[in-house]
Each structure stands twice: as C-alpha cells, then as structure tokens.
Amino acid sequence: MTDSRHDGTPEEGTAEDLTADVWTSAGESLPGLARVAAYAALHTTEWGVKTSARAWLRVGRAVTHPDEAASLARDASKAMVVVGDLARSVSSGTPVAKALMSASESLGGLVEASSTETANGHVVSSGPPQASLRELGQQLLDRSRDVWNTDEGHPAYERILTELAPDEARILMLLLTGGPQPSVDVRTGGPIGMVSSQLIAPGLTMIGARSGVRYVDQVPAYLNNLFRLGLVWFSREALRDPMPYQVVEAQPDVLAAMHSVKFAKVVRRSIHLTPFGEDFCKTCLVEEETLAVAAFPEHGVPPEVADPRDPAPG
Structure with missing residues (x-):
C-alpha cells in the first residue's frame, strides 16, 4: 500500500x-x-x-x-x-x-x-576538455615549423570581417587604392594661440564623401573602429602634396569651425593604413586578378611607440 x-x-x-x-x-x-x-x-x-x-x-x-x-x-x-x-x-x-x-x-x-x-x-x-593555453601555443609553434602548411592570411582576418560595417570596407578600399588621406584639426590661433592653442574641431576629412559611405556622419566612429582593429593609424605629419588639403579646408564643416572663433588655424595631418591593414585589404577585399596587376600607393609606417598626444578623429 x-x-x-x-x-x-x-x-x-x-x-x-x-x-x-x-x-x-x-x-x-x-x-x-x-x-x-x-x-x-x-x-x-x-x-x-x-x-x-x-x-x-x-x-x-x-x-x-x-x-x-x-x-x-x-x-x-x-x-x-x-x-x-x-x-x-x-x-x-x-x-x-x-x-x-x-x-x-x-x-x-x-x-x-x-x-x-x-x-x-x-x-x-560536459563536452570534451579544452586544450590549455600552453597546449594551444605548442600547436601554433608546430604549425610554424610545418613547411607544408598552406594557411593564407592572418587568422584574425576572419574575426575582423565580422566586426566591420559595410561603410568601413569602403573606407579601407579608398585608403588602399587612393593612398593616405588628408585630415585637418582646427585650433585657436592668433597671438594667444601661439602660447596656448585649444582644439576646436579634430580630424576633419573628406573620407566619407570620397569613399561613398552611406552614413557620412558616422565616419569618425568608423575610423575609430578601424584604429581599434589595427587597420589604420593617424599621423601627425601632413602629406607631401598640399593640393588635397585645399579641398578639405574649403568644406563647410571646416569653414564653420574656423568662423566659430576670432582667430583660428588649421593643422594638417594624415590617415594611413597600417602594414597589417594593407595586408588585410589585399587578402580579403581585393580579387586575385586585380591584385596581380594593380599597383597600390605606399603608406607611412606608424611609429614603434604611439604618441599619446596624437588625436583620434572625433
């Protein structure tokens, strides 16, 4: 019972x-x-x-x-x-x-x-145990000694592709085919600016218009993400050719920043692909037929130690 x-x-x-x-x-x-x-x-x-x-x-x-x-x-x-x-x-x-x-x-x-x-x-x-970091490291070294290893491209490229917006791919192609792009900062000038200059508008470019992105107002955010991924770097140096800067300095946003203060000055800078970014573009964004015959512009090499004073586009 x-x-x-x-x-x-x-x-x-x-x-x-x-x-x-x-x-x-x-x-x-x-x-x-x-x-x-x-x-x-x-x-x-x-x-x-x-x-x-x-x-x-x-x-x-x-x-x-x-x-x-x-x-x-x-x-x-x-x-x-x-x-x-x-x-x-x-x-x-x-x-x-x-x-x-x-x-x-x-x-x-x-x-x-x-x-x-x-x-x-x-x-x-309850799945099978995962390899330890040391075991993964030894496997990596083993592959480096394998003369028959045919892996192409950096293993991070696949992950990077998932973290890029379509507009960012357009920007990368512009940098690859068009070379380094001009960028300007608008700062306070005049006699006071010679002693203590204040930043008014950083990182103004024509990258959005030249690359044909869909959301031009998101270009500063796109550039920050590309910098985070190690694909681009911001140089304090200007391009050798001054002509591109004349076009940038005639844009409405640059003129508005300059007219917002009594004395203003323009500081010329440039935006480049990193060597890592160049290889990424050639491996992932360019067809093999084009890569075999195309000649791409050269980019500057970033300094070994980044200068913390280098501003990122805002």
Missing part, C-alpha cells in the same frame, strides 16, 4: 523502489527486449560513440560532487524506464523501428538535458 502525505498526496517511491519496479517490468518484457537487442545493436553505434565520452566525464565528476552523483542516478533511472517502455511496446506488437524512434527521442532529450549541468552555481559543460 502506498504511503500518503498529510494532505493525502501519495509520496514518491524511493530510488530503490523505482529501480526494482523498472527491473520487474523489464523482466516481464524479455521477449520484446530480445527482439530489440539485435536491431538496436546495428543502429546505435554512432550515438554510443558520441555519448560515451560525455557519460564517463559525468561519472568522473560524480566521484567528487554529490550533486552530480544524485543527478547521474536520476538520469540512469529515467533511462531504465525508457528501456522498459520500449520492450513492452515491442512485445505488444508495435513495429521495432517505430518503437526505437520513440525511445531515441526520449533518450536524446535526456542526453541534451544532461549536457549542461550546474555545479556550485556555475554552468559546467
């Missing part, structure tokens, strides 16, 4: 009672199990290979973690219930293939639920 709680709700049986019931029902279905065994042995090899390593990892954790041990016991009992139901289903005349499909869905849900467990409040993946 089943025990009841004070509110009349039947209590759940103990783990020993549940296991005994499972084995009893499984024993009653032995003819069905015999029929299932041969069929299942031919169709569960792949599933077993995928889950055996995961299961043994759980067993290893169960030795030292009581919570994992209890979870493993519950999952084992549930799995036995599925096996018993499968055998009874086959014994009652259900086609073996249909019964196995139903059981595999139940077992699959059980495996997925146990693939991520919590221990001490943290999520622990």
